[in-house]
Amino acid sequence: MLKVKELEKNVWELTLEGVLTKSDIRTMERDLTPIIQGEGPFGLIVRADGLKDLTADAIAEDAKFEFAMMSQWTKISRMAIVSDLQALAALLKWVDPILPMIDMRSFATSQVAAAESFVSDLPAPHGASQGNGISLLSDGKDGVLAYEIDGRISAEDVNELLAPLEAQMKGDEKINLLVRIRHYDGMDLSILTRGSLWGTKMTAIKHVRRYAVVGAPKWMAAMATTVAAMLPVEMRMFDSSQDDAAWEWVRAD
Template identity: 40%
Template sequence: MTNQALTQTTVAHVVTIELSGMLTVEDVRDFTRRINAALKQHDRIGIVVDVTQWSDMTADAITADVKAEFAMLPKLRRIPRIAILSNKQWYNAVVGWFSPMLFTTDVKVFDPSRAAAKQEAIAFASDIDGTANAPKQEPSIVLIPTDRDDLVAFEYHGHIRSEDLDVALVPLKERMDRNDQIDLLVRMDHFSGFDPSIMFKGGLLSLKMAALKKLRRYAIVGASDWMSGMAKMFDPLVGIEMKTFDVDQEDEAWTWISQSNGPSKTVST
């Protein structure tokens, strides 16, 4: 199988890859090296992948590709656009299903039967500054002041970004360090998911494990139906009192969280 660049372009921040025949481990390693090399040279890049002539991949290549995909998750924020040239219906369907989950990356499939498809794909992938002049984004996590040291409250806005995560993690850890148990209230404001890189945030897993031992009551305001279902399912399993509230029930949520059996302290200043 060959793994080679498309017709050379003058767009330095775009990695162009053409796959054909049988994909091997060496091919996976080759295009992974090329992507990583481009990320070292540029803050953000675009990628064009032509799979028109690709037919299959070896078992070892599948394993290597899965590992490469997971390793690339923390870097996806630096790859805002991926263009794919494909005439394979099953492949296009898979891309269509997965692409909405890549909140920081816009993926678009182009029909290679069109004469201008390759140039359109390159133009799409190269346009990584489409939001450069957009208004400054609101913080995705905001700390809500409380009058109890053993009560932490946050508001989540839309898509949770990795760079905002410390707004929640730092005060949560501090309160857990100072108290035997704490209560938590989270207000959801049009929550739409989170950056994949959050899963690789250092110390996050250990903090979650510690929270399972420290959390007493957990209130979620504005939870979606699936969140409410998950809360009901895990409530008896984790030993935490969890309750969800509609947006117009926020007063009830604060009342419920204030009726926790734990001690009430004034936040130290």
């Protein structure tokens, strides 16, 4: 059996009991889809203390659902798994690096109150972001193209970002990039479907020599470091207190 219940605004409880079947997963799809497609951030507590097993078709249906909703999972800020099963705690540790933007923790069945408190402690709603999105710090004329991210990134922000970036890519000279992150509050998911953005980013790689990222949250820094290892770009992560050092590095010959 599977049940979805709202505990409070933007905080939901998913209860798993007995042996889950394909029908149960479809119930989850029906109930969770409109929730996740709403305005986040969300907290999700999974009560698996009564879970016995999953059928093979339930596992397949769940994988299909989670893959289809991949772009929406970033709206979940915190997720707690309540279970005494060591296998679930181990699975959570394996999944955590794959979805680093979600703060995931496991709790014993005796810690339900702590789990509920954890998932209820959410950041400000996206609509309440007070930042400016993306601001241009340096237009690249001195060899350094720099931006600051503060708040939620909109499609309009990306349009403003692409103009100076595309201008720098018309020549053969390499440029250095610096991105300072004061506060990241997510992005408009429609950005992910824009072919022009991905095309510009792939072309830009050929023109970038050094790329400094200042003040990235841990999950973002970990992801950027992994991606950087596969790119022909020299990238470094700097703490927010190392802003001067980052500028010195991208300006160095």
